[in-house]
Amino acid sequence: MTGDYLDDPLSIELGNLVATPPRDLAGALFGDWTRVDGPLGELYVAFTDLGVSYIRTVESVEDDDKQFEQRYHDLFQRPLRRTSAAPVGLQKALRGQGARDVPVDLRVLTPFERDVLTATREIPTGQTRPYAWVARAIGRPKAVRAVGTALGNNPVPLLIPCHRVTRSDGQLGQYVFGAELKERLLRAEDTNVDEVLTLAKSRFVYVGYDGVVCYPTCTRARNAKDPKGFRSVAAAEIAGYTPCDICTPAG
Amino acid sequence: MGMPDRSETDPALLAALVDDLDTGFAELVRAYQRVVYSVALRCGTGVTGADAEDLAAECFLRAYRALREYDRDRILALKPRAWLLTILLNTWRNALRGASRRPSVPMADLPERSAPGPGVAELVERGETRDELAALVAELPEHQRTAVVLRHVVGLPVAEIAAVLGVPEGTTRSHISRGLARLREHYAKEVAR
Structure with a gap:
């Protein structure tokens, strides 16, 4: 009545249509986590088959594996397993080399958040840019606050250097792992923090020299002798300075 | 049969899921992928692949x-294979619906019927009976195709298929039977060419 005989030749041939996935599906589902040395202490790092997806300092999860896993689960809603091998190039990137070449998995973010982090990734080591610069870089010049929020939610700090984005008034501003760590990271990268803060006291956030106006952390500005402080690019332009084509100062 | 016959329920696996979700889930993936x-x-x-x-x-x-939201009793009451296949078929239907709304998502250009690639006759000529049969299966109407695949490709009992499809067992048997009859008819026709 049903023609349902499993030893029938057609049925046997249908049984041969079973297929094994080309690769273990666990690889596409699970995040892997491990601990690695960062620039200022140990880090928890999670990654998927696409790239690094989550970085936390050991302090931020109270040196507790369970707390790290809990946060990962809440954010990603994916299973997680422990591994001993860090992604290729990550250790080097955290020591300051080739951070932009390490793949990241930002699928959990909105397109806006991804744009913010992609632009932030372009800020060179030893330099800073204000939130407004990032906002302009992604074509959303008015979304300065939203940029700040997106950076505060950066799931892969250090690898995407959100610590290099500072307030538009020259103060260093907040950081996902605290303002104090932000300053230590910038100093560890040999950013001229003291100079930036001294300028900020006079509300100077740009410097001009030799006909060019820059952010104070720009390599060009740092080589300048006796630069002149400015409070806006417009003021510098009126004084005859042209915006730097390396650090592209905005506002 | 192509698949080892796993029981409808799997108490050890379900206990592992309750004990530690991620460790148990790795076993679930290994067992049912x-x-x-x-x-x-x-x-x-x-x-395609x-x-x-x-x-x-x-x-x-x-x-x-879903498992993250389930309590202990609900996990222990699961029939993992039927449950996963129900989710799979829903995911597939959602993807098809999504594809017709938003033409650029993955799995977008799925034809409603008929598989892409070489035609059945050509596959017969090349002696690729496995691909030929796969192409014939792909041409079955959806209910028959699903029922035949669940019964004969992965070897589920009829009761479990009925649960996955959400239809009575009699209806399930009739889908399987019609699907097989259609396959036999086409198979014979192609081989006779």
């Missing part, structure tokens, strides 16, 4: 997210 992938590949018309992999992975991810 072949059946889930096979059904994704053979039931989703026009789904890479799409079937995405579809199967999406199914497991949805299962994981």
